[in-house]
Each structure stands twice: as C-alpha cells, then as structure tokens.
Amino acid sequence: MIIDSFLPLRFDQLQWTRSRPQHSLITDFMENAPLAAAKTDVQRKSLDQRELMNELQRLRHSAAHMLAAAVLRLWPDALLDIGPPTDEGFYYDFDLPSHRFSPEDFPRIEEEMRKITKENQAFEKSFKSRDEALTWFSSRGQKFKMERLADIPEGEAISFFQNGEFVDLCAGPHVMRTGNVKAFKLLKVASAYFRGNEKNPQLQRLYGTAFKNKEELENWLHLQEEAKKRDHRRIGQEMGLFAFDAEYVGPGLPLWLPKGTVLVEELEQLARETEFDAGYVRVRTPHLAREKMYKTSGHLPYYADSMFPPIEFQEDEDRQRELEIRAALSALGNGSGPEFEAETGRLQAQLAGTTTRYYLKAMNCPHHHRIFAAEPRSYRDLPLRLAEYGMCYRYEQSGELFGLMRVRGMQMNDAHMYCTPEQFASEFRAVNDMYLKYFKIFGLDRYVMRFSTHDPARLGVKFVNEPELWKQTEDMVRQVLIDSGINYVEVPNEAAFYGPKIDVQVYSTIGREFTIATNQVDFAVPRRFGLVYKDRDNTEKTPLCIHRAPLGTHERFIGFLIEHYAGNFPLWLAPEQVRVLTIGDEVPLVDYARALVQELRGHRVRVEGDYGTTKINGKIQNAEKDKVHTMLVIGGREKDADSVALRLHGKGNVGVKPRAEVVAQILQSIRTRAA
C-alpha cells in the first residue's frame, strides 16, 4: 500500500502506517475495555478473550516467545517478565543486570531466532498447579514471573507454553510451530517499569515486529520510513514553521517563525469566527497571577507539580515591614509560655506575608472566574461564554517534552461557559457540535472520544470530595453523549480534579497518542471563588462551568495538522499560498508577474514572486520543496494572453487559464477554507 503523501491520512491508513501505543492492543480484542485500566499495566485477559487473538497477534505473540528463548540462549541469567503482541509487533521485557542491550545485539539475537525458526519447534500447551508453577519459577529465580503468577485469579487454570527448551507462563494462543514465524525484525531497545509503575524496577524492553511473510514485513518497514517523513519536527524545520532554542529560551518553549505564525493566526481567525457565531465573547488576561488565585482555585494542592515554581519578591513597603516585624521579634527576646508562643507565631505569619508570590498560569480558568466575578451577574446574563486564546505555562517533566506535541509554553483555544443547571445539557451539546464542525474542516474523520470520570476511592485525594455532585454531572454528561449519538469510551479515574471531562484523542505520525481537544465540567471551582448569579427568585446561585478547548493548544494542534497534511496544507492555511514564477527575467515578463503579485497581495493572499535568473525547472523544484500550494508560471505566452499557467503542489501542471479566473478561484478557495 502506497500512501499518497499529498492527501491527509485517513484513519484506516493511520492504523497501517503508525504504530499505536502498546496498551491499545487490549481494546482490539477486549470490547469496551477501559483504556485507562490498560494504561497502568498490560491488563490480564481471560482465556476466552485470549482465544479472540487474531492470526497476526498469535504470530507476534509466538515471535515474542522466540525472542525470549533466543535471549536466554545468549544470556542465560536473564529474568523474564512478559512478552505480548502489540498493534505494530511485539515486545518482551527482561531484567538483565549483566548486560545492556543495544541495537548492536540485534543481529546476534535475530540469528538465534532464525535458528529457532529452522528448528521448527512445536508450541505445546500444558497445565501446572499453582504450587508446581511457583516451584518452577522460584527454583529458576524468575521473580517477575512469580508476581505475574500471583495475578492469576484462584481457580483459573495456570497454563504454560513450551517450544524447544523454552517454557513460559502463558495463556496462549500461539501458532503451531516456530517454523511459521519467518518474517520478523527487532526494532528498538527501550526501558519500561515493571507493571508500568515508576516505583518498580526498570526492565529492558526489546521491541520487534513480525509478519506473515517477508513481503509484508518489507512493506511495513517502508511505510515506517514514509511515516517518519511526516514527523512534525522534521517538517517544521524544513518549512521554517517553528524552532526551539533550548539554550536561550528554554526547552519546550517553541519560537513561532513567520511561516508557523501564519498557521497560528489562521487557526485563531477560524476560532474567533466560530466562537462569535456560537455566541461567545472574547476576553484577555495576563500570564501570571498571585498565589491567592491558585490557593483559592485549589490548583496548588492538585496541580503544583505541573506548574513552574513561583516568582517570589518583596515590594518596597514589604521590605520595610519585614524590618519592623524582625525588630518586634527580637524585642520579644527568648521568652516562653503560651502568650509568648502566640505572639511569636503571629509575627512569623506576618513575616511570611511580606513575600509576594506570583505563578505563571497553567490554565486560564481562574482568570476567567475573576472576570465573572468582576461584575454582578444575573440569570439573564447566562450562559456567559468567555473565550480567549490564552497562553499557559506548565512544567512538564524533561523526558516528556516532544516537539510541539508536548511543550512547556502553550496557547489554549480556551473558553469557559457559565450556565445554570437547566442550560447545561444544551451548552455541553453545543460544544460537542463545535468539535465536529472543526473536525469536518480538517478532514479528521476518526478519533477516540474518552469520557473521563472520577474514582470514588480517590475522593479528596485526586478529586474534590463531592460524591453527589460527581454522580450528577457524570450522569448529565453521559446522557448528552448518548443523546447526540457520539461513540465514546468511558475511562474511570481520569477526570480533572474539579469534574468529569471528555477528551478527543488522535495518534501522531510516530504513533504517540495525544489529546487534541478537551471539554470539562467544573462544579467545584466556581464555588471556591464564590461566583454567584442572581436567579429569578432573587436568590444567589453558583453557576456551573464548562471548560472547553476544541482545538486544544496551538502547539499540539498544529503539530498534529503538520503530520495530518504532511506539511501540504490546504490553501487557506498554507504559509505561502501562491508563488509566481517567471520563465527568465526579461523586464516585461517581470513587470507582468509583479502586477499579478500586487493584485493578489491586494486581496491579502500570501504570495511571493520568483523573478530571478534560475531556470524554470529549478524555480519549480524550489517551490515544490517549499510546499507552496499554488504556483503560477509565467512566460511570454501567458503574458501576451493575460493568462497564467497553473501548477498545484504535488499535482503538477494544471494548464493555462485566464488570469482573472485563477485569481477568483484562489480567493474562493481561501474564503471557503476548502480542503
């Protein structure tokens, strides 16, 4: 299968070309399995579920066993964990302190695996009692296997699979013989925490893939190469969209270059128009706020790890006050007794108050809440929809940073809607409709909607302690989802601390899973800020708040769009929409070309002229390389006929057309945001 690199990927192609996260394999043969549960560990599957493994998964699972067998032949002291199939292949986790795997080991290991293929060993299933199994592993020091054994519920059969000398705790199923596994390749070495928990030891994970035959394997490897070319980091560099400058600006803080800024501003324009149509009003807020803001919102206890450390300083008058308080403290001397303690404590508290602390905002909601509070509100004002492309800063762990997809400074397509409980369902539904509207514009037809709910066991720890409100809002959201016929997966324990949320997830070219849109309910924070509106009955009530960001952040959304379009943006988004190329640099020709450029610029088209002496083939190659959407080639013939030769990026020469017609076409395509 060859992907036309000039078309957006469809999701079915996506599945072919992108690796998807390892844990998502679970959903493939476990209908309705919560994704989140799988996130923490490779979830145990019942034997029935195992039987659903398809042919390719069996093959890959068997390849994993062969990998482990080969590793044990080469490093007999390796401890085994598990080796499941994944969407793109398989892996096996090892604990092997005596040796660090590196890609240089791959040829040896693959050679050993090929021997096992040649030996054509049968995969034989057998059963052991729990005691027998325990003895088997403990005598071999296989401590991870012993823990895995303990996961198997009492009463369930404990099955083993053996091929040749290799025996593994395994529910199967497998292919018949190792001779069936011929087309495989080791891909990468990585580390993984045992059971995915960062408190557990780190194991060495070997990734590989296997296919039914060599041809399919080669085909897949080729597609992987193609996919790499869509990597937004690479295209962003090549097209001059954005840059990172870790030394002077800081890691994870992108600089938007002029061409990337075009993308940012086109998206903003789209959002402004869409939100205006949906009855939003726009606001603007600063990038930081005092500590009190986040103490009140409750973010500090729940979210401080993700925030940049505070900016601390003393105002001039604070410095004076500090001196006075310190003087008072020393005047107290070294006393004792409850009165002394009380006075000391009071002064110490005052002393702490002489330092002002500001935090860079990690989210826009508190600022918007203060805008709500800035004026008295009546039920007649609701729903109030405050929108802002607000800049936020989050201190992501260094290992998490990933191009534009995961950054420390980001601008969110944010809005907060304050509404009454009666208005909630229609507001929430309108947000979902807005998602779909956007997805249609970008040709995004497959994605995963995740409905994240709270875990009752973690109320007061990870989630605000309001059991009744949690239940009510979650029921409300669920009902809206069902009513609007949206497919979704429900994910317990993934909600925001202040309420349930819906996330829209997509997969990047490299197969990483990213949330690009989010829609969250907040029943807690407005109350913490004391937000109220005067209702019909003249009583004060707290509004519900919906946080929504259908385009997520500029950074991630554009990162995603770059990969989605492979940098071949539709005309309305293209950083350079049109380039006028002259065949030669004769003065009359250049004059005609300049006039055309001026005409298009007059319509605010992003157009450049290439009037130099380079040959036309060279100019075309440059324009194609720069992914210029529309090329207008002009020679003597075109000039004389007041026409242009139209060429579209990736599509080649379209033919000669009247100048006015082409200009009108271009304007029409931009205005309608045509795909």
Place this chain on the structure above:
RNA sequence: GCCGGUGUAGCUCAGUGGCAGAGCAACGGUUUCGUAAACCGUAGGUCGUCGGUUCAAUCCCGACCACCGGCUCCA
C-alpha cells in the same frame, strides 16, 4: 523524573590523539531558460558546555546541558 542512545557548517552527514571535510542552502559572478536542480567561484566552525588525562583532545575520561527512543505523566 527514570533507563538507554546521540551531539562536527544553516540542513543532511563523513572524519582523525598532531592544520577540520563533502553535498545542499547562503553570498558573488556567468548563463536567458517552458513545468522537480545550468555553470564557475567565495564565505561559512571555540567539533553541545565545563573540567580532567596528555607535549598535544573534536577524538580518551568525568560532570552538566540539550535532543532522540522508551517508561511514567498530560492539552
């Protein structure tokens, strides 16, 4: 944050314990051309940073930083 890898010109990459290299891009010139590269020349570097070993370090050692592949975490 953790495990592993990598760091040489704007980009893609060679290379060596003893004067730092290529292609493309840039710049200067020649060329006047019909749908994916005309030709010649010039310039470009504290070899990620700091420290150590050495007569001598881009190369060997160490620390740090950044990036890459994962894990964990998230928009």
